[in-house]
Amino acid sequence: MAESIANGERRSSLHGHWSSRVAFILAVTGSAVGLGNIWKFPYMAGVNGGGAFVLIYLGCVLIVGLPIMMAEIMIGRRGRRNPVATMQILGEEEAGQTAWGLVGLMGVMAGFIILSFYSVIAGWTVAYTFKAAANEFAQQDAATLSAAFGAFVANPLITGAWHTLFMAVTVSLVALGVERGLEKAVRLMVPALLVLLGYAINSGSFGAGVEFLFRPDFSKVSGAMVLAAMGQAFFTLSVGMGAIMAYGAYLPQEASIAQTSIAVVLADTSIAILAGLVIFPIVFANGLDPAEGPGLIFQTLPLAFGQLPGGSVFGTLFFVLLAFAALTSAISLMEPAVAWMVESRRLSRPVSAVIVGIIIWLLGFLTVLSFSNLKDFKFLKGTLFDNFDYLTSNLMLPLGGLLITVFAGWVMCGNSSSDELDPAAGYVYRTWHFLTRYVAPVAVVLVFLNAIGVFEP
Numbered sequence: 001m002a003e004s005i006a007n008g009e010r011r012s013s014l015h016g017h018w019s020s021r022v023a024f025i026l027a028v029t030g031s032a033v034g035l036g037n038i039w040k041f042p043y044m045a046g047v048n049g050g051g052a053f054v055l056i057y058l059g060c061v062l063i064v065g066l067p068i069m070m071a072e073i074m075i076g077r078r079g080r081r082n083p084v085a086t087m088q089i090l091g092e093e094e095a096g097q098t099a100w101g102l103v104g105l106m107g108v109m110a111g112f113i114i115l116s117f118y119s120v121i122a123g124w125t126v127a128y129t130f131k132a133a134a135n136e137f138a139q140q141d142a143a144t145l146s147a148a149f150g151a152f153v154a155n156p157l158i159t160g161a162w163h164t165l166f167m168a169v170t171v172s173l174v175a176l177g178v179e180r181g182l183e184k185a186v187r188l189m190v191p192a193l194l195v196l197l198g199y200a201i202n203s204g205s206f207g208a209g210v211e212f213l214f215r216p217d218f219s220k221v222s223g224a225m226v227l228a229a230m231g232q233a234f235f236t237l238s239v240g241m242g243a244i245m246a247y248g249a250y251l252p253q254e255a256s257i258a259q260t261s262i263a264v265v266l267a268d269t270s271i272a273i274l275a276g277l278v279i280f281p282i283v284f285a286n287g288l289d290p291a292e293g294p295g296l297i298f299q300t301l302p303l304a305f306g307q308l309p310g311g312s313v314f315g316t317l318f319f320v321l322l323a324f325a326a327l328t329s330a331i332s333l334m335e336p337a338v339a340w341m342v343e344s345r346r347l348s349r350p351v352s353a354v355i356v357g358i359i360i361w362l363l364g365f366l367t368v369l370s371f372s373n374l375k376d377f378k379f380l381k382g383t384l385f386d387n388f389d390y391l392t393s394n395l396m397l398p399l400g401g402l403l404i405t406v407f408a409g410w411v412m413c414g415n416s417s418s419d420e421l422d423p424a425a426g427y428v429y430r431t432w433h434f435l436t437r438y439v440a441p442v443a444v445v446l447v448f449l450n451a452i453g454v455f456e457p
């Protein structure tokens with residue numbers, strides 16, 4: 001089997017290809033940029049004490065996330081199947097080991113769990129679109145807006161309904177195979193954030209926000225915090241679960257994987273930092289708690305919209321953009337599972353999307369209830385969402401990423417990976433190969449060991 005590839009024959013995808021390199025970059029950016037940048041990054045940075053977390057997160061993006069993104073695209077394009085089949089086929093071809101398919105299967109499961117809570121939070125942003133449009137934030141103070149958020153998430157009927165709507169739209173788009181056009185939201189996100197940045201600069205606490213975000217306080221570093229920073233790097237780049245691998249399967253052969261990955265990582269990282277620069281000045285200017293948790297942007301941004309001239313229109317637009325950015329990420333979270341069902345169960349794309357969507361939709365109610373105030377479900381409160389998030393971001397994605405680097409760096413022969421990544425085998429390939437063989441896997445293992453207290457630097 002290996003020969004046919006070495007002879008220059010290539011597999012082709014069963015789902016068609018991206019029309020161009022730009023279409024692919026937009027799709028991967030659409031997957032990467034989402035709630036992870038605007039919602040999760042600021043609240044995680046807040047909970048973990050700011051600067052030191054941000055620094056470690058940036059380091060993980062560069063030396064772990066970027067090489068894994070390149071590895072995923074490379075593996076996806078070589079296999080040209082869904083992540084389960086791709087890992088199986090390449091494992092067989094390169095080493096006679098089909099068990100690598102399990103890495104793809106773990107990714108499919110991670111996608112189910114992540115999307116189950118992701119959709120609930122995306123539902124909050126849709127709801128907040130309507131609150132902004134109804135001018136509910138005008139001239140409200142921090143305490144009122146915090147209380148309003150608390151009352152909103154406490155009602156499982158309402159949050160459940162928005163979650164249902166978001167899943168219905170996601171499933172419809174995946175079923176129809178729609179992707180083009182949606183990514184415009186990501187491009188508009190940057191100008192929208194810049195307007196908010198202007199507000200943050202004038203809030204009187206911009207300096208305090210910048211200091212919180214960029215001055216590292218190393219006394220805040222702990223094993224758990226480093227693991228959280230690494231988990232955030234995986235989550236925000238969409239790596240470690242096969243979403244990028246699934247997209248790589250549709251990438252035209254001639255596109256440069258390194259350039260594409262660097263462009264995506266730069267865009268994703270700048271948007272997260274920009275979001276942090278907007279949120280923390282508002283936090284400090286209004287005496288809010290940076291360690292507020294998952295509700296942070298829903299308590300701070302409405303303050304800005306309530307005070308900005310034209311804030312109702314602008315706030316509506318902002319939450320719409322955020323919901324669209326979440327939608328392009330949600331689509332990519334379903335892609336490994338849907339492509340896998342289409343290819344292996346011979347189901348149509350719409351049927352697969354509906355089956356996958358229903359399972360995720362039902363699972364999402366556990367997150368809805370874990371934020372709610374229902375008496376009978378008190379035992380779920382706060383815990384389930386945290387556990388789902390921890391299980392996926394801190395365990396499944398890094399473990400998947402570790403196995404992907406071991407596969408790309410050690411199991412695949414150098415000829416296959418250089419052929420795919422950089423046939424001239426120049427310094428780009430050599431740097432990637434070094435990071436993928438040594439740096440990334442060792443870093444992930446050390447962070448794991450450090451988090452369970454086995455190893456302390």
Ligand code: PHE
Binds near residue numbers: 032035329
């Ligand atoms: N990267 C997306 C975000 O930041 C979330 C995501 C994670 C998407 C994993 C796909 C896979 O919002």
